[in-house]
Amino acid sequence: MPSDPDAQYSIISVSETDAGLEVTTQRKGISGFSYSKREFDCANRKVLFMGSSTSVADLENVKADDEATPWFKGSLARAISDVVCRDTVAAANQ
Numbered sequence: 001m002p003s004d005p006d007a008q009y010s011i012i013s014v015s016e017t018d019a020g021l022e023v024t025t026q027r028k029g030i031s032g033f034s035y036s037k038r039e040f041d042c043a044n045r046k047v048l049f050m051g052s053s054t055s056v057a058d059l060e061n062v063k064a065d066d067e068a069t070p071w072f073k074g075s076l077a078r079a080i081s082d083v084v085c086r087d088t089v090a091a092a093n094q
Helices: 057-061 076-084 086-092
Strands: 008-016 021-029 032-041 046-053
Touching: 008 076, 021 076, 032 057, 032 076, 046 057, 046 076, 076 086
Parallel strands: none
Antiparallel strands: 008 021, 021 032, 032 046
8 A cells, every 4th residue: 555555465354244345454564463344335335444453353342433434546445345346346237
């Protein structure tokens, strides 16, 4: 990501929920590892940031943002959506 050029990001899990796709990512940076969880509404191009932590287990205890926001070009959410929403959006357009 341009705003975090030395970090490496990986998608470590994707699961379906009633609201969309729940995605857990790992960030490896100079300060170590961190994990984040987001919920993607692929049809409406929105993301709900559910929280971040230094361990996957601790993601269960984080507090989500109050509302989903649109993802925008150049953002980490957009980069993740390009991967996880690809099949969902393609199916909706058929």
